[in-house]
Amino acid sequence: GDSVxxxxxxxxxxxxxxxxxxxxxxxxxxxxxxWYVQYPGEGLQLLLKATKADDKGSNKGxxxxxxxxxxxxxxEKGSVQVSDSAVYFCALDDYKLSFGAGTTxxxxx
Amino acid sequence: xxxVTQTPKHLITATGQRVTLRCSPRSGDLSVYWYQQSLDQxxxxxxxxxxxxxxxxxxxxxxxxxxxxxxxxxxxxxxxxELGDSALYFCASSVGAGDxxxxxxxxxxxRLTVL
Numbered sequence: 562g563d564s565v566x567x568x569x570x571x572x573x574x575x576x577x578x579x580x581x582x583x584x585x586x587x588x589x590x591x592x593x594x595x596w597y598v599q600y601p602g603e604g605l606q607l608l609l610k611a612t613k614a615d616d617k618g619s620n621k622g623x624x625x626x627x628x629x630x631x632x633x634x635x636x637e638k639g640s641v642q643v644s645d646s647a648v649y650f651c652a653l654d655d656y657k658l659s660f661g662a663g664t665t666x667x668x669x670x
Numbered sequence: 671x672x673x674v675t676q677t678p679k680h681l682i683t684a685t686g687q688r689v690t691l692r693c694s695p696r697s698g699d700l701s702v703y704w705y706q707q708s709l710d711q712x713x714x715x716x717x718x719x720x721x722x723x724x725x726x727x728x729x730x731x732x733x734x735x736x737x738x739x740x741x742x743x744x745x746x747x748x749x750x751x752e753l754g755d756s757a758l759y760f761c762a763s764s765v766g767a768g769d770x771x772x773x774x775x776x777x778x779x780x781r782l783t784v785l
């Protein structure tokens with residue numbers, strides 16, 4: 562079945578550091594890909610999405626490119642802030658959302 | 671704020687009991703989805719309703735059931751509760767039936783604790 566594998570955390574960074582969270586997927590079709598973020602004590606928020614190969618999703622300084630050849634959708638941000646501390650979930654939608662295990666990111670001042 | 675509301679925010683109950691979680695989708699959204707988030711299982715899709723009809727089923731136990739009402743709000747019923755049912759239950763909604771361009775927006779969740 563469809564599945565998502567994302568890098569295990571936790572990830573701890575200093576402010577202004579570069580963040581990458583790796584995400585790879587397995588799917589039989591051509592899914593849409595998403596990154597959701599969960600801030601402490603809150604629900605999931607859509608961060609960005611891409612619906613087809615080579616699409617780049619971006620929001621709040623975060624970017625991810627849908628790479629069909631490597632079945633990947635890695636999340637990147639060039640300069641993180643303390644407010645980016647959260648759990649990040651990679652997900653694919655092939656008529657049903659499947660989530661990765663989540664990566665906890667902590668940014669220190 | 672996603673526009674999806676869930677009540678209650680917290681629920682504490684005992685094993686063997688039954689509870690009902692409620693979800694109101696964003697205005698204009700016809701689909702409602704239910705998810706369970708637990709430490710050992712992660713985030714798992716339970717069930718989807720579209721315009722009052724069951725659309726897709728995931729890893730939902732037989733002790734659990736859901737429905738979507740004519741006003742499009744949804745309820746998730748959990749019965750014969752066990753300690754392992756303690757989790758965060760999320761509702762999400764989307765405009766369409768869940769095709770590949772449909773985006774789901776999540777509510778804040780209901781934290782269920784079974785003692």
